[in-house]
Amino acid sequence: MKTLMASTAAFAMMAGLAMAQDVVRLGTEGAYPPWNFINDQGEVDGFERDLGDELCDRAELNCEWVTTDWDSIIPNLVSGNYDAIIAGMSITDEREEVIDFTQNYTPPDPSSYVGLSDDVDVENGVIAAQSGTIQASHVAETGATLVEFATPEETIAAVRNGEADAVLADRSYLAPLVEDDAELRFVAEDVELGGGVAMGLRESDDELRETFDAAIQSMKDDGSLNELIEKWDVSSTF
């Protein structure tokens, strides 16, 4: 115990010496292509990687990427393990109670159902969704039976192996999968959920929120945000 305490203290001192430019740590999931994923080189990649790097450039911030579990992404933000969430997170009232959002960087976009056959009853069947998402809350409100999974990957696997009749997720996440797999298809009608995707920040961190807000606005104004959205095909444009 003593040596552990001593090494903590040593660590603390070492850390104290290294004061340089302020680093803003960006938290993401790294498992939600095309929004964010880990590429072959083992680095964070995707729409939000490009977006986050550009925003930090414009705001003259020194940013660093951190990956974390989706389930603990908000608790880790509020306890200060990173400074902003940039992980395909839609603005909802529930989340607004705990954290603050910047303005959205993609417009509110439809969520889609994907299943194996066209006659899936999405109102009364078994529907898979990633836990803690707007889609999961939506399914819970319909008459369907909700099965939740920790990662988006598992929700698709549940449909493939028949555990669920369909999966409800962002259309942009499902589109490349449907294109790639002859068995999967879009079923039923799209639903409109959430208020668009935005960065999440601590409620006490107004300054950083305003900085990112301004950077997003400048990207909206000069059209570079729309270019990025089209490049990664994540949503409709502004």
Add this chain to the structure above:
Amino acid sequence: MEAAIFSFCADPASLEGVRWLACYVTTGKHANLYYATGTVLLLLAITAPTALAFGFGGAVAARSRIWPLNWIGKGYIAIVRGVPDIAFFLFFVIALDQLFEAIRHKIKCPEWDQPIWQGNDFVVCRQAKLPLGNDPQWVHDAYSFMLAVLTFSIVFGAFAANVLYGAMRAVPRAQIETAEAYGMTARQTFRRILIPQMWVYAVPGLSNLWMVLTKATPLLFLLGVEDIVYWARELGGSANPRFTDYPHGDWRMWYFLALLVFYLGLTKISEVFLERLMKRLTHGQATTGGDARRHTA
């Protein structure tokens, strides 16, 4: 594209068979899996002796005749054994981290007038952050790793304490009495008679604990430390050609099969080692195990 290990990996789409596989398993993403394997082994190597030390301390305290010490030892064993690991990991680690930061905050920023808790947010001044936001990623990783070692050690230490407590009581009373009759002090009896003889009773219980510990590492991800199970799931998930040069279907089964082999191998090595240790410890000792050895050897 970053430099690959093999020169022929420049154009993955043209590769087939063994060459494709060779390139596939040497991507930077796979390097994370190998790195995580090292992390897990390092964690086990550091945690096992630390937990044993915690356990020894707990057992000695619980045996003590001095009441506050005895109370602390028994309390530690009872509380930690009674709380589910996952709750302990979620609550204790975040609380521990916040405690460190709150202490540093008090020392480093005495002029700070806002509360530490602002609604849901835990806010300390920048200088009190642990590690500092400015620190390179490896410092953050090392810090989470250290928290993980500490938490695992406290949890497994409590179980080890109970095993050692029982083992100390299992040493035949006659041995202790003989030592006392020779005029040894309590401390001498403890060091020369009790400790050497208790291991034979402790090892079976401790070896069980070790086996459980080797398989508890997925809890690491709760602390932001990516372990092998996390990477196996991440790498095994189907890879779409849009986002990777090495597209494949859902290969999680194969990755988990590899994990199975890894863990079985670890178990086998541990068993061989523990068997040897047991033989050494029972050598010449007045137990049934030791007696059997005396006749055969």
